[in-house]
Amino acid sequence: xxxxxxKRLFLREVRLADAPLLVRWFNDHNNVRYMSPIIRGKRxxxxxxxxxxxxxxxxYEQLFIVCRRKTQKPIGHAGIDDLFRLDKRGEIFFxxxxxxxxGKGYGKExxxxxxxxxxxxxxxxxxxxxxVLENKxxxxxxxxxxxxxxxxxxxxxxxxxxxVNEVLFDLLVTEYLKxxx
Ligand SMILES: CC(C)(COP(=O)(O)OP(=O)(O)OC[C@H]1O[C@@H](n2cnc3c(N)ncnc32)[C@H](O)[C@@H]1OP(=O)(O)O)[C@@H](O)C(=O)NCCC(=O)NCCS
Numbered sequence: 001x002x003x004x005x006x007k008r009l010f011l012r013e014v015r016l017a018d019a020p021l022l023v024r025w026f027n028d029h030n031n032v033r034y035m036s037p038i039i040r041g042k043r044x045x046x047x048x049x050x051x052x053x054x055x056x057x058x059x060y061e062q063l064f065i066v067c068r069r070k071t072q073k074p075i076g077h078a079g080i081d082d083l084f085r086l087d088k089r090g091e092i093f094f095x096x097x098x099x100x101x102x103g104k105g106y107g108k109e110x111x112x113x114x115x116x117x118x119x120x121x122x123x124x125x126x127x128x129x130x131x132v133l134e135n136k137x138x139x140x141x142x143x144x145x146x147x148x149x150x151x152x153x154x155x156x157x158x159x160x161x162x163x164v165n166e167v168l169f170d171l172l173v174t175e176y177l178k179x180x181x
Contacts, residue, residue, distance in 0.1 A: 005109050034132040039095075080117065131167050
C-alpha cells in the first residue's frame with residue numbers, strides 16, 4: 001500500500017542556538033518517557049546540551065530540528081544515529097517536543113522525511129527503529145511506514161519504576177522503494 005504523506009514539515013541540522021529548546025524538550029519527563037535513557041535518564045542543562053551539540057559527529061549521527069514549513073517554527077527533534085557506513089545502516093528516532101503539536105499526524109511526516117534522508121541521501125541499505133510497547137502512536141507510525149517487527153526486548157526499559165518491553169523494527173531499501181512506487 002502506498003503511503004501518502006503531507007509535506008507540512010522540513011528538517012534542518014541542529015545548531016548551537018537550539019540548545020535552550022532541546023533542554024526544555026528533554027527535561028519534560030512526560031514527553032520523553034519513552035525515549036532512550038540517554039535522553040530520559042538525566043537532567044539536561046544549557047552547558048551540557050551545548051557540549052552535546054558540539055560533539056555531534058555527522059559520520060555516525062545526523063541530528064535534526066523539525067520545523068513547520070509555514071511558520072518555520074521548530075516543533076521537534078529527530079535523527080538517524082548508530083550510522084555505520086560500512087554496513088549502510090542506521091537507526092531513526094523522533095520526538096515532537098511541542099506538546100500542542102502532537103496528535104496532528106506530524107509523527108508520520110517526520111518518519112517519512114527521515115526515510116528520505118536515510119535511503120535517498122545517505123543511500124542506506126537498512127533502517128531500524130524501536131519503540132516501547134506502550135507507545136502505541138509510534139508503533140502505528142512505524143508500521144504504516146512499512147517497518148517490519150523483528151523482535152521484542154523483554155523488560156528492556158524501566159519507566160516510572162516499571163519494566164516494559166521494547167519492540168524492534170527494521171525496513172530494507174527494497175521494501176521502502178516498493179512502497180514508494
Ligand atoms: C509519539 C509521537 C511521535 C506520535 O506522533 P503524533 O504525530 O503525535 O502521532 P498521532 O497522534 O498523529 O498518531 C499517529 C498514529 O498513531 C495512532 N495512535 C495514536 N495513539 C494510539 C493508541 N493509543 N493506540 C493505537 N493507535 C494510536 C493514531 O491514530 C495515528 O494513526 P493514523 O495515522 O492512522 O491516524 C509524538 O506524540 C511524540 O513525539 N511523543 C513524545 C516522544 C516519543 O514518544 N517519541 C517516540 C519515541 S520511539
